[in-house]
Amino acid sequence: MKDIITSSREELAELLWKSDPIIHRILKNSINVHDSRNEIFRYLDGIDTALFTIYSHSKQDMNILEKKNARDCIRVLKTILRTQNEKQSHFSALRALYNIARENRVPKNISEGFIFEFIYLFRGIxxxxxxxxxxxxxxxxxxxxxxAALERTMFLDDYSKRMDLSFKKYRTGLDHDLVPERNDMKQRILQQFGGNDEDWTDYKWHLDHIISDIDTLQSMVALDGGEIRGLKLAIENNIPFQITPYYLSLFDRENRKQYDLSIRAQVLPSVTYCQNFLRSIRTGTSMDFMDEASTSPIEAITRRYPKILILKPFQSCPQICVYCQRNWEIKSLQESSITKETVLKAINWIKANPHISEVLVTGGDPLTLNDSIIDRLLGMISDIEHVDRIRIGTRTLVTLPSRFTDNLIDIFSKYHKLGERDLCIITHFQHPTELTPDTIDAVSRIKKQGINIYNQQVFTYYNSKKFESCLLRKTMKKSGIDPYYTFNTKGKEETIDYRVPISRLEQERQEEARLLPGLERTDESVFNVPRLGKSHLRAWQDHEVIMILPDGKRVYRFYPWESKMELVEPYNYVDVSIYNYLKRLYYDGEDIDEYKSIWYYF
Incomplete structure (x- = not known):
């Protein structure tokens, strides 16, 4: 694949027609697009029939796995050719192919990514x-x-070696050679702010020294030109940007673009992010991707499911993630304000609804609040008889582990009563370099109280390389954290730098995560359908590719979780281009031939 990733559109068009000369002939000889559609459907039906009949000699020698893939490709291609899907996506891939074949040229609006998609579909069928x-x-x-057993063992060893070899490309925050580097960064930060080792263990000291300006940041770590331009744009336009001193200690001081690439990407807004963020504001485009305005029956509550809801008592975090789902409502620590009356009304609403058995307390990050407020909040929720589980949604385990004082853990323990009420922590590790000795210390003290910790990972470009997320799962599990969900990055325009094709998430699950022991791959890959919630990506019945757009992006139709129970509307989602993703990997030094099956995950 890497030998054609840099080919011109004309060269790719030639390769396209070589991939299926019959479709090329149909398109060239058809009277019109309608005629070509009917002929291609007949052609595909013929292939489909030949694949799984004992009376056809043309496909008898084909491997059954290749036949299955061919059948999947036929299903996808037929779906793309349907007029209903052309209407819904406002584009006809068939017409584009028809014009390319008839005019013997590729129009300017047709990208390499578009042609690549059909090269692989034609090859597949x-x-x-x-x-x-x-x-x-x-x-x-x-x-x-x-x-057989010995031969199989050798085969499985090869799988394991492949994974172990990939692991060596990445770092964890527990690596013996990385810990001293970060201790040096810690001392540099303490010196900058006039602090000492005792201050470092005080979360309030960290909150008092949040980094939110370029000069302070540059005095401690090297920034490249793109990072500086992005930060300046963010600050000039009041786009929230905050880093805790602790999280800054995870940076590579010299900016060598190695182990801290994912760390930096999470907190340093890029130029593209800022430009798209500002464009959304200027054009009045909603950044509320999940349409929480339509799922909030009362202020500070979001509800998408029968038994659980979200309670948001705070609108900020010690550290702001660039790709945050709620970037449209997250404020700086100084600006955040939800009144006591608002929270009380929300809790009374929960109390009045006996169907709610679980409350996810998130925000913002609720652990930014002080212990006494947290204690009162958890106490009020615990007093609701029908609530039997409280989740604390927090990223402080990643960004500020010193927040987990003995006093806070004692508060949690007070409301965690086995057989009566479960209290657990939902956190958000993104990369194995975020797991540190400080993390382990906090997790150890939490787990001693019998409190479980679960992780929700967002699958972004910066943790999507081969076996990168597998190392995260493995490191978390042996550190006492259970993988829970892996989210497709929300389809917000400002997060385009972070988004990864859905097919890559499906590929990672099948070809990489599957090689891990079952207890290490307990997370479920999901896509969040606006308003309605999670759709599991492993179930092909819940989504389908309905179109390929000129820029090579797939349009998916997602069927919500309750689609077999109610007449809920499906949701059409425009993904990022597989071609652009692979090209980015290619220029970042990845061997993209290792990703070649990505085209066949739908």
Whole structure:
């Protein structure tokens, strides 16, 4: 694949027609688009029939896995060709292909990504995906007993070696050579602010020294030109930007673009992010991707599911993540304000609704509040008889582990009563470099109280390389944190730098996470449908590709979780281009041939 990723559109068009000369001939010889549609449907039906009949000789020698992939590609291509989907997506991929074939040229609006999608679809329907061409049937399948077992063991060892080799490309915050570097950064930060080691263990000291200006940041770490331009744009336009001293200690001081790439990306707003953020404000485009305004029955509450809701008692965080779902309502620490009356009304609303059994306290980050407020808040929720689980949604375990004082953990323990009420923590580690000795200390003290900790990862470009998220899962699990969800990054224009094709998330789950032991891959990959909530990506019945746009982006139709129970409307989502993602990986030094099956995850 890497040998054609830099090909011109004209070269790719030639490759496209070589991938299926019959479709090319149909398009060239058809009277009109309608005629070509009917002919292609008949052609695809013929292939489909030949794939799984004993009376067809043309497909008899094809491997059953290649046949399955061909059938999937036929299903997708048929869906793309349907007029209803053209109407819904406001584009006809068939018409674009028709024009390319008839005019023997590629229009300017048709991208390489568009052509790539159809090259792989055409190859797929003909059993030429390339996924199995160089592979032979594993020898252990032809053996029995101990011989089969030994051969299978060698096969599994190869899988494991491949994963272990990939792990060596990344770092964890527990690596012995990285811990001293970060201790040096810690001392540099303390010196900058006139603090000492005792201050470092005081979360209030960290909150008093939040970094939110370029000069302070540059005095401690190197920033490149792009980072500086992004930060200046954010500050000039009041786009929230905050980093805790602790999290800054995870930076590579010299900015060598290695282990801290994901760390920096989470907190340093890029130029693209700021420009798109400002464009949304200027054009009046809502940044409330999940449409929480339509799922909030009362201020400070969001509800999308029958038994659980979200309670938001605070609108800020010690540190602001660039890709935050709620960036439209997150404020700086100084600006955040939700009144006591608002929170009391929300709690009374929960109390009056006996159908709610679980409350996720999040925000913002509720652990920014002081202990006495947290104690009162949890006490009021615990007094509601029908609430039997309280989740604390917080990222302070990642950004400010000193927040977990013995007093705070004692408060949690007071409301965690086995058999009566569960209290757990939902956190948000993004990369294995975020797991540190300070994290382990906090987790250890929390777990001693029998309190479980679960992680919700957002799958972004910066943790999407081969086996990168697997190392995160592995490191978390042995540190006492259970993987819970892996989210597709919300489809907000300002987060385009972070978004990854859905097919990559599906590929990662099937080809990488699946190699881990079951207890390390307990997370579920999901897409959040606005208003309605999570749709599980492992279930192909819950989503389908309905169109390929000129820029190579797939349009997905998502069917909400309750679509078999109620007449809920599906949601159409425009993904990011697979081609652009692979090209970005290519220029970042990745071997994109390792990702070649990505085109066949739908």
């Amino acid at each position: 003909n059993g030429n995906s390339g996924l199995f061409a160089e592979k032979e049937k594993p020898p252990f399948l032809n053996l029995d007993g101990i011989k």
